[in-house]
Amino acid sequence: MAEHPPYPVGLRLTGRRVVVLGGGQVAQRRLPALIKAGADVHLVSPEATPSVEAMADAGEITWHRRPYAEGDLADAWYALIATSDPDANTAASAEAEAHRVWCVRSDDADRATAWTPATGHSEGVTVAVLTTDARGRDPRHTAAVRDAVVEGLRDGTLVAPHFRTRTAGVALVGGGPGDPDLITVRGRRLLAEADVVIADRLGPRDLLAELPPHVEVIDAAKIPYGRFMAQEAINNALIEHAKRGRSVVRLKGGDPYVFGRGMEELHALTEAGIPCTVVPGISSSISVPGAAGIPVTHRGVAHEFTVVSGHVAPDDERSLVDWPSLAKLTGTLVILMGVDKIGRIAETLVAHGKSPDTPVALVQEGTTSSQRRVDATLATVAETVVAQDVKPPAVIVVGDVVAVGPDGTAA
Structure with a gap:
């Protein structure tokens, strides 16, 4: 194992039997992800933490209140072994190996057939980080890499454009009171993915300097009004750019709906058949x-x-x-x-x-x-x-x- 890195794979556990041995802190941390994955989770443990017990009471998992016994891993697709009994862990690990059940061990990773990566999520993407060298595993470094990637995706500093699923439309983004650090994570990410940004004077101007060179930035105060009222001209600009297939961000100060005319813009976009997302902002x-x-x-x-x-x-x-x-x-x-x-x-x-x-x-x-x-x-x-x-x-x-x-x- 020291010479060969683990092979990364995503398990699809919906409706499939997963066995968790031990109801302590390890199980408490790992169970929510298994539940979210739709797994049929069976917990085998004489005791459990209050949080784990609450999951059982809510019907999210099936709790067998007893120690591990031979045969508990029958028909399982995946097993998490996390009891405080080394002998039970060794026996369960041997059963998993015999039945070809992917098995994670919290007490001895070298004897496991699977490792749990440090995971994070951002807008439909799961980031999973594994240490590839068994001799030098560093969980803190692995978690730090995970955090850096997820945070970059969330705040837009790590730009990963969509290619297949990206659709044109408008996002009404509340930029907050002025400090660029006070925009929401989602707002910053949408800015990083935009083709066009139509910005208010009171929006966080420093964020505009961070945009890639190809992004067209339009000062809402300088849109030619002609025979239109100022707000009508802004509405028309949003619609026209979106109809050209562009991803448009309407960057507003504070919150779009707190004296920001956000609802007027939403109505105009809805009438024009333009998809619109509203991202709340911190109100001044x-x-x-x-x-x-x-x-x-x-x-x-x-x-x-x-x-x-x-x-x-x-x-x-x-x-x-x-x-x-x-x-x-x-x-x-x-x-x-x-x-x-x-x-x-x-x-x-x-x-x-x-x-x-x-x-x-x-x-x-x-x-x-x-x-x-x-x-x-x-x-x-x-x-x-x-x-x-x-x-x-x-x-x-x-x-x-x-x-x-x-x-x-x-x-």
Whole structure:
């Protein structure tokens, strides 16, 4: 065995008998994969860990509450031997050899006929890593190789394009609040596989520099609008590129459905018969305050938080926000897109009962290297924005949580 590497193969165990001897930690780690593979799992062990017992109670495995006995491996396709009894392990291993049952032994890999690889999964791909030199097996190195490959596939740093199964379509990807590390794993992978990326100004721009040279990057703000409204032009661009057989990513800041017009784009794509995937993103409404040290909820301070758009002033007839009701809430108010309207917003909140001393924080370009936090109150926020030259994008937080310090108490 030391001279010949193992031959890798994928076992199809659906509906086939698999015997596991021993109900300890090894079985607890290995059973979920066998169950997921659809195997008819029979556990032989007088005892089991609570997790293994729960699998038996749920009907996922059949538990024979006794020690190993000769004949337990009859008709098995695969066996995992993991008892604490060396004699039972040796006898079971001999039975497996006699009946040509592939057998893994947790106590002595050299006496096994099969080894369990370090495995990981990413979008329909299973990565299995085996050490090929029996004299120098290093489980930690094997697991590290597995982790590196899986992580690369998930975050897009290891690009493996699809050839047979790839289909044209659009992915609406929430890019998060700005820090490129805060995009989801799935979002980053779809970016790496895209032919065209239509990006918003508030999307994580640093990610665009990582794209391969062949990817066409389009600034949504620079799409010619002509006789169309801006959103219509973006919708049309998404549809046109997808109809050309391209994989398109619509990269948006935050989450596509939090003031991101994601549903409008989804409706347009659906009407055009274009397949669309929506990938949620981390909303700036919670992540930016958090990055600035502000919890939007805190025990004893705020039991709820409300997120509103401030792009329309309270006295504008187009406003859909019930500002008088918001003024009566005791929780946290998070305002997006409201820097230029914060004066009128603060006046409205105070006029309807909010204390003028209510703390306010403005977090500009949150989670990026340019992040800065400016504190004020409802009474002073309008003049503070001017004096401190606060510019969009900025998340505004109103409420007592602004004054909560690192020790968990209000300042």
